[in-house]
Amino acid sequence: MSTTTLAAPPLLSPQRFAVSLMFLINGFLVGSWAPKIPEFALRLGLDESDLGLMIMCFGIGSLCAMPAVGALIAGRGSRRVMLALAAATIACLPLVTVAPSIWLAAMALFVFGGVIGGMDVAMNANAVEVEKRQSRAIMSSCHGFWSLGGVAGAGLGGVLIAGYGVHIHALAASTLALAGVALAWPRALADPPHPHEAHIHGQPSSRPGLLAAGATVWLTGIICLIVMTPEGAILDWGALYLRQELGASPALSGLAFGAFSAAMALMRFLGDLVRDRYGAVATFRVSAILAMAGLGLAGAAPSAQIAIVGFALAGLGFANTVPIAFSAAGNLPGLPQGLAISVVTFMGYSGILFAPSVIGFIAEHTGFALIYMALPVFVILPLVFSGLMRHADRQQA
Incomplete structure (x- = not known):
């Protein structure tokens, strides 16, 4: 009689690498927005109150997108939604940078916030799936990569804006995000849709009230x-x-x-x-x-x-x-x-x-x-x- 020992999953699997990279990209783009704010306000002639309302457009966009993305994940799985939103983030900084009027800038920030907030939901859902598959906690380090991305985005953004201007900075940040998405795309964990019925040990269990x-x-x-x-x-x-x-x-x-x-x-x-x-x-x-x-x-x-x-x-x-x-x-x-x-x-x-x-x-x-x-x-x-x-x-x- 022989016994089979299942090998433990590697500490840094391709799937964990991919979802960690998603957190890094998300944080990096949010951090990249912060050093753009002074030029953004000056270009559009915004005072403190106006700027506060514009920044609120970003937050409202995020909060509006989150419930809708949750429903999409339930029907399609987190991988497809996460990667689609990650790809959409690549265009956001350039759009905010070239917006010629207050109204178009507000719309660009609303879209930027919606894409970032929706991606936040999807990447957290994908991280939960990776935890389940690997029987190992990874969520805290994923959020650590988000923090690291924020610091990197803000630091690099300040240097690029001071040396080369906001347009070069937006293109550089988007190019780095594109490279990250390309690296993560083939490695991201593919999870099935999550229907309204839970399945435990292969048997369907009725949904709680x-x-x-x-x-x-x-x-x-x-x-x-x-x-x-x-x-x-x-x-x-x-x-x-x-x-x-x-x-x-x-x-x-x-x-x-x-x-x-x-x-x-x-x-x-x-x-x-x-x-x-x-x-x-x-x-x-x-x-x-x-x-x-x-x-x-x-x-x-x-x-x-x-x-x-x-x-x-x-x-x-x-x-x-x-x-x-x-x-x-x-x-x-x-x-x-x-x-x-x-x-x-x-x-x-x-x-x-x-x-x-x-x-x-x-x-x-x-x-x-x-x-x-x-x-x-x-x-x-x-x-x-x-x-x-x-x-x-x-x-x-």
Whole structure:
């Protein structure tokens, strides 16, 4: 009698390489947009309020596309949708760069946001499929590649725009994106459509009631909204908090989001190993507690240096909460994967896009220190319902 040992999948399979490259491209194009904003505003004669509305077009485009892409994934699988949207991103930066009027620029930004947001849903769905096939967590490192792409896009964009202008920069960024899509195209994991019936061990299982299934998805989405809101709060208001309330210099105040994002990127590349070792629920709980401690420290800090340490701790904590929540959403039993991920992504990015405006209004009356001390209170809800994150480990069963 002979026994057969199944070899473990390679750590960097072609499918993992492809989906990681999708995250890198998406982050790179978002990062490439940031250094274009000053020239964009100057060329179209936009003041701060006008520019804010234009940037909102990008966010609205993303939020409009996410549910539609979720339905497409359920019917067609994530690979085809992801690659089609990735190919569409190649034209977006040039279109924004050459838009001759405010209305056409607003339309270009809406399309840009829609393509980027839709691709976000599709690549997260594809990453869930790769996790299932390989029985190994990869979602945190994928989000780490997104962060890395954002840094690369912003850094390279600043250099190219200063040296060669916005048109050369747009063409160069799009060419790099095209090369990435070409590399990923033959390697991306092909997954079947996800019908409304779940199949377990080859036997169809009836779909849970809409109310019960919906409650689980929406609760996971609320968890994402809560853990992504502090990222927007630190991005938009962290530097102002250090400058106005803690007397930091302009150079030092810039480290608020810098420390947060650097710590987040580092921990995301370590997060998959931690999650595989200790499980999604334990990793999520420890991460949430660390994030709460970091935010509390930043809000109670007596100096800018201590606040920066707090923001870095918060980055370490929040780094893996969102990837785990996305993996959990993609594995909720009896639900179309694309639909679940689109709901969670929609709610999470709503937190980044719209919560900072509310926070700014409240901070006019309370100050930012109280805001950062209050945010950990909201993280209690994800901590209480962290048991839902067990679905992120489903592919390893």
